[in-house]
Amino acid sequence: MTVDLQWCAAYLRSCNARCWILQGRQLHQLLLKAGFFGSIFATNCLLQMYTRCGSGLSDVYLLFEEMPHRNCFSWNTLIDACINSGDSASSLQLFHRMPRKNEYSWNAIITGLVRLGDLENAWRLFEEMPMKDAIALNSVLHGLFRSGKAQVAFSVYKRLNSALDGYSSLCLDAFVLATAMSACAEYRALHLGKQIHNQIVINQVELDAVLGSALVDMYGKCDDLNNACKVLDVMTNPDEFSLSALITGFVRCGRHVEARRIFDSRFDPGTALWNSMITGYASYGHLEEALNLFERMMRKGVNPDSSTLATILNSCASLGALTNVVQMHASVLKFGILDDIIVGSALLDSYSKAGDWDNACKIFGDFKVHDTVLLNLMIKVYSNHGRIAEARQVFDQIQGKSVITWNSMIVGYNQNGFATEALELFTEMHSLDIGIDEAPWNSMLMGFASNGMGAEVIRLFEAMKNAGVPPNEVTFIAVLSACCHCGLVEEGLRWFHCMKDEFDLLVDVSAYNSLMAAFCRGGELDEAHKRFQEMRTLQRLEPNAGSYAVFxxxxxxxxxxxxAMRVIEHMKMHDQTPNVFTYNAIIKLLCEKKKADEAYQLLDEMIERGAKPDTWSYNAILALHCKIQEVNKALRLLSRMDRDSCLPDRHTYNMLLKMLIGIGRFDRVIEVWESMEKRGFFPSASSYAVMVHGLCRKKGKIEEACRYFEMMVDEGIPPYPSTCEVLRRELQRLGMGRRIEVLVDKMKRSTSCSIQELSNAMDASQIVEGHT
Incomplete structure (x- = not known):
């Protein structure tokens, strides 16, 4: 049988995946039988096939050792195979065994070793290289810069660039120049960057897209925007990466107008250019502009990538705007990028910061892959949502916990009032000797302080000093906050002086705020005022919004x-904006004094001044409307919450439902109840309790009360024992024993063990006489 060697060679070259290994072996046998094994061309094709099909180095070595003749191609193929398998030692041994090396051999071993991180041997071989070329140099420079050895890389470049070594022509290669220029940009080496630019001009090196973009990026990152613009002007057809680099440079210098002018000059900007402008706005706090530009991008039909969506989601998170987050969630699903861990994390964070904990938790449940950053974020989300058990489950599943992970769980316990559990976790962390810095200590101190455990704060602070962990400003803020919460004025004053006298720490505005708060809590407002004046006049510290909020x-x-209103006016005079908690305190007081109009004015002022109202801001006013039974005003306020992108909570709905049932507006009750799900709120046991308790008190509404009770059981929500008792007593009073039996039977058949156990509270036959 005649075998066509050229056909076999072509077929072997097409075998480039593991699935082709069987056909490759068959061809190997065919070539052996046909007597072609003595052909160096045939054996090289076989050798290449085995390396490409990934059959393992054993087959490659076996064939290589059996080859009667070898050339540079044979050796280079085996060296490439060793490098691709991560075996730098074997590749070096083979290289040294080579009887003759060509240019490819040197470049292959040097670039391969750089790729494997063996910079020492790569550099040694580069020095031994008889005829150095740009490929090897570029690879070595890349490796040095990537590994953080910038100064070594710059020294190598300067030495080879000098005429003394005779290799200056290598440094004029476009790729080498682009690598060096990118490093100058990364390390802000403007002087060297200018020298390299001069060489480009003097030697008339062609300014292609890669090199031009690197030059613009270097000047932009070094804030030399005039030269960046000059480079852009001489480029024949600047690409988007060059324009993006210049836009980023202008944005970083705060010159957004010029950045936008460059962006708008492009007739049809691509995704990279949109991303540069959107990121520029978002990074420097111009969040509304970033969102508007994103909407324009969508109208233009330009598809966003994961970078675009992550940036916009982070902007939504900063704004806390739930409507925007929901819209972005739809975009993420539309473009199929939810599986991207960065985008998914940003979406989860946005929902949590907008206060929509349920959707944040749902997003987490949809993830197929969890990295440590995401799991740490989820501990925070569950903790903020009050779901501390789920937070602990996430904490327990993280392998190789970092200090950040431990600290996140400690903070979660503390903010939910579980100070004892936080201390147990902190003690466990301490026993593992994982290098605890001041952060976990400060978290524990802050946790004890916020829970009013002043004595524990002082004891823990002493333990911190004994453990040799130096306290910082945050540590003392925690100690002073504890003194404030517990009214320990003298103790707080002692630690305040200790902070600067014993530890030589900066006494800043936050420290003064904590001290003033301690005086106010202790009823010594005059002394707090003295400290306020001392801070301004003696210490030359400008009070912030927190300073006024204390008063x-x-x-x-x-x-x-x-x-309180006088202090608000003083804040306006000094261009200080109260935070939402400060505004809420005044709104609550206004509502207690039945000054609803003034409360609404303050609500409008909050929005105008950028202090986004939270649910409690609206609930304080709603409580007043419900108290004096102003139905229309209460419902209008609920609608306003929708317009202001503020999600109602269970307190909002419970107040409304209780009022409406109380005055017999059952039509409105149904409207409010049905609107819950539309807003993404699902009633809990407390909302069902309001319905059942309220309807039981209304004549002729017992069936409606039973219906809501059944809905709760069907949803798997365990009712309060008091709800069971109220409903059972009313049904007994009305002589509806059969209805009780139906409800008991439904509870016993529930999949919830808690509901099954509560069936005894509903079952009249199980109630001991005298306790009904």
Whole structure:
């Protein structure tokens, strides 16, 4: 049988995956029988086939050792195979065994070793290389810069660039120049970057897209925007990466108008250019502009990538705008990027910061892959949602926990009032000796302080000093906050002086705020005012919004509305904006004094001044409307919450439902109940309790009460024992024993063990006489 060697060679070259190994072996046998094994061409094709099909180095070595003749191609093929398998030692041994090396041999071993991180041997071989070329040099420079050895790389470049070594022509290669220029940009080496640019001009090196973009990027990152623009002007057809680099440079210098002018000059910008402008706006706090530009991008039909969506989601998270987050969620699903861990994490974070904990938890449940960053974020989300058990489950599943992971769980326990559990976890962490810095100590101190455990704070602070962990400013803020919460004025004053006298730490505005809060809590407002003046005049510290908030909260607790409003006016004069908690304190006081109009004015002012109202802001006003039974105003306020992108919570709905049932507006009750699901809110046991308790008190509404009770059981929500008792007593009073039996039977058949156990509370036959 005649065998066509050229056909066999072509077929062997097409075998480039593991699935082709069987056909490759068959061809190997065919070539052996045909007597072609003595052909170096045939054996090289076989050798290449075995390396490409990934059959393992054993087959490749076996064939290589059996080859009667070898050339540079044979050796280079085996060296490439060793490098691709990560075996740098074997590739070096083979290289040294080679009887004759060509240019490809040197480049293959040097670039391969760089890729495997063996820079020492790569550099040694580069020095031994008889005829150095740009490929090897570029690879070595890349490796040095990537491994953080920038100064070594710059020294290599400068030495080879000098005429003394005779290799200056290598440094004029476009790829080598682009690599060096990118490093100058990364390390802000403007002086060297200019020298390289001069060489490009003097030697008339062609400014292609890669090199031009690297030059623009270097000047942009080094804030030399005039030269960046000059480079762009001489480029024949600047690509998007060059324009993106210049836009980023202008944005970083705060010159957004010029950045936008460059962006708008492009007739049909691609995704990279849109991303540069959107990221520029978002990174420097111009979040509304970023969102508007994204909407324009969508209208233009330009598809966003994961970078675009992650940037916009982070902007939504900063704004806390739920409507925008929901819209972005739809975009993420539309473009199929939810599986991207960065986009998914940003979406989860956005929902959590917008207060929609349920959707944040649902997003987490949809992830197929969880990295440590995402799991740490989820501990925070569950903790903020009050679901501390789920937070602990996530914590327990993380392997190789970092200090950040431990700290996240400790903070979660503390903010939910589980100070004992936080201390147990902190003690366990301490026993593992994982290199605890001041962060977990500060978290514990802050946790004890926020839970009013002043004595524990002082004891833990002493333990921290004994453990040799130096306290910082945050540590003392925690100690001072504890003194504030517990009214330990003298103790707080002692630690305040200790902070600067004993530890030589900077006494900043936050420290003064904590001290003033301690004085206010102790009823010493005059002393707090003295400290306020001392901070401004003696220490030359400008009070911040928190400084004024200390006095506003004190006046609100004393029900002194006029004084609280005076402080608000002082804040306006000094261009300070109260935070949402400060505004809420005044709104609550206004509502307690039945000043609804003034409360609404303050709500409008919050929005105008960028202090986004939260649910409690609206609930305080709603409580007043419900108290004096102003139905229309209460419902209008609920609609306003929708317009202001504020999600109602269970307190919102429970207040409304209780009022509407109380005055017999059952039509409105149904409207409000049905609107819950549309807003993404699902009623809990407390909302069902409001319905059942309220309807039981209304004549002729017992069947409706039973219906809502059954809905709760069907949803698997365990009712409160008191709800079972109220409904059972009313049914007994009305002589509806059969209805009780139906409800008991439904509860016993529930898949929830808790509901099954509660069936006894509903079953009249199980109630001991005298306790009904």
């Amino acid at each position: 506003i909260r004190a006046y609100c607790e004393a029900k002194d509305l006029n004084s």
